[in-house]
Amino acid sequence: MNYDFILVGHGLAGGILTRTLSQQGYTLAVFDTFKANSASRVAAGLINPLAGKRFAKSWLADKFVPFAIAFYQQIEKEFNVKIWQPLPIFKLFSSVEEQNTWMGKSSNPAIQEFIKQVHLNLPLSENINQEFGAIELAQSGYLDVPVLLDILLAALKPPHILINEDFELARLQINPDFISYKQDNNTITARKIVFCEGYQAINNPYFNWLPFSPNKGEVLDIKIEKFPTECIYNKAVYVLPFGTNGFKVGATYNWREVNEQPSAEAMTELQERTEQIIKKPFVITKQSVGIRPAVRDRRPLIGWHPTHPQIGIFNGMGSKGVMMAPYLASNFVASLNGAQLEPEADISRYLKFFKRI
Known part of the structure; x- marks a missing residue:
């Protein structure tokens, strides 16, 4: 053959x-x-054009992001299936200092296409710890990879x-x-x-x-009743809507123990960071592990x-x-x-x- x-x-x-x-x-x-x-x-399948604590533009994001979205939308059209979910990412600020840092960068034309809005003042929420505001990203969302x-x-x-x-x-x-x-x-x-x-x-x-520098990543599936699903929240971890009352939380990065065994340390880390974002109680339904082919x-x-x-x-x-x-x-x-x-x-x-x- x-x-x-x-x-x-x-x-x-x-x-x-x-x-x-x-x-x-x-x-x-x-x-x-x-x-x-x-x-x-x-993996949660996230597209996040401004990554990390410094909100730096991801490498070649201006090339990669529109090409990727068009690629997935073409597959949706061809196979009559929904796999790409465009959603804004709310990158929550942790402090007034972080607000000020962001405002100093907001005039950079290289990242304007990925910014939908800057929210310096958000109303008190019963769901989210958003007292310091957030930057709302455009051209973001997640792919149903499986x-x-x-x-x-x-x-x-x-x-x-x-x-x-x-x-x-x-x-x-x-x-x-x-x-x-x-x-x-x-x-x-x-x-x-x-x-x-x-x-x-x-x-x-x-x-x-x-x-190669493989690293272990762990994510949680959680359930939250009556929690907003119109965006992805991000502060140290992402909280991403997935299914009825379901959300994915992640992810950890571990270069020291590259194995496929779920760890109690990752469970604790993800749980604590999720509690820093959301105010409502949640139930952990699953913990998953994958090994990333990092470089x-x-x-x-x-x-x-x-x-x-x-x-x-x-x-x-x-x-x-x-x-x-x-x-x-x-x-x-x-x-x-x-x-x-x-x-x-x-x-x-x-x-x-x-x-x-």
Whole structure:
């Protein structure tokens, strides 16, 4: 069986790259095994163009955000499904000093398109601790990532194929002009292979020289009766409406203990930070863990192996894959015809770490 590409992994990055390649007419063999607690399926799917305590514009947000929203809206139209929920983010101020800091930045034209309104004075609320006001963001919201992945998997029909098994590197053979993968009773050949394995890339001998820095993220599902759902609240954690009286709260970042076991420390941290935002009682219904494929310089890792141009990687988007992946997938596919990869995402920036074997 012959294909243009073998793709390994169908999380958020792999799913979006699969979609982009197939839209350009390439044939695909996709290896993926379902994992309920993959980073993609655990994540809230948030697009937040101004991140962190300093309200700094996310890297290339002016490119990534409109491209991503249009990408998800096209899928909604094509499959008649709702996956993208545009919602303003209320980034709550913690103090008068934080208000003043923000007002000093508010005249910056580079971030104006992402600001809907600055609320220096908000009324007393029975639901929210909002005494110091908030900045209300535009072009924000969340993606239902599990539904998106299920849709894209279901769309993998001939001439494409979905192979529900783990990819075994020992079965991969690299030839001068193609690659082949030997199954028990079949051999799959392709022009190229792209690894979209998430944090498991640290175990891939072709790319384990790249500076991945996986981190553990934990989120809570909570229930709150009669709580407003017209926005996402953010102060140290996000509180995001999801389902009937349901909300997601997250997320933690833990580089020290990169495992998939829920921790009491994360539970306590998320609970305490949620109580700093909301005034009403809530019930925790679930605690979930995912391992993010983060990178030391907080930039993705995409491109082609230095000595094996048939082997590519599309990975390393950390907690911002929903925002980054559609644009970068388009850029990655364009590179097949000679376009330049986004320089700050191209793995060639780390060639000094590669040791030729």
